[in-house]
Amino acid sequence: MNPSLLGEPRPMPVLTDVDLVGRDMCLGCHGQQLLGGRIPGSPPDWPPAPRLAPGEGSVMANYPDAESLIRLFRTGKRADGSAVRVMPFESLRETNETDLRALHLYLSGRQAS
Numbered sequence: 001m002n003p004s005l006l007g008e009p010r011p012m013p014v015l016t017d018v019d020l021v022g023r024d025m026c027l028g029c030h031g032q033q034l035l036g037g038r039i040p041g042s043p044p045d046w047p048p049a050p051r052l053a054p055g056e057g058s059v060m061a062n063y064p065d066a067e068s069l070i071r072l073f074r075t076g077k078r079a080d081g082s083a084v085r086v087m088p089f090e091s092l093r094e095t096n097e098t099d100l101r102a103l104h105l106y107l108s109g110r111q112a113s
């Protein structure tokens with residue numbers, strides 16, 4: 001083991017938006033362009049993933065501020081109290097607040113392609 005990896009302060013890892021979205025598998029379900037749709041290979045009773053990218057029909061219209069997205073990740077519920085299905089909130093709920101704020105900025109500002 002390289003001793004320089006131990007006990008030394010290391011710079012904060014740089015969070016890139018794509019890291020977060022890729023690491024937490026948003027892309028796997030919401031699509032490579034985050035346009036949503038049926039999840040390939042998913043059971044027939046799974047709802048389609050909504051569009052996250054900005055534009056017509058984006059579900060991010062329901063998440064105008066970071067707090068609302070943080071609430072979703074902590075509770076697994078929409079503002080009206082209904083449960084969001086399929087998403088792995090057991091792990092997503094552990095996402096730290098800084099990452100969720102970055103995620104919200106990213107999803108709000110992302111240009112549709």
Ligand code: HEC
Nearest residue numbers: 024025026029047048049050059062078083084085086087
């Ligand atoms: C295993 C597949 C899966 C993964 C991984 C996943 N999602 Fe989802 N997501 C869904 C599905 C399916 C829905 C629709 C659920 C429903 O209608 O009950 C959804 C719904 C949503 C919603 C809308 C909730 C609402 O108000 O209706 C948001 C926002 C969202 N996902 C963001 C994300 C983000 C950001 C990530 C990555 C950190 C992510 N999702 C990861 C499948 C997934």
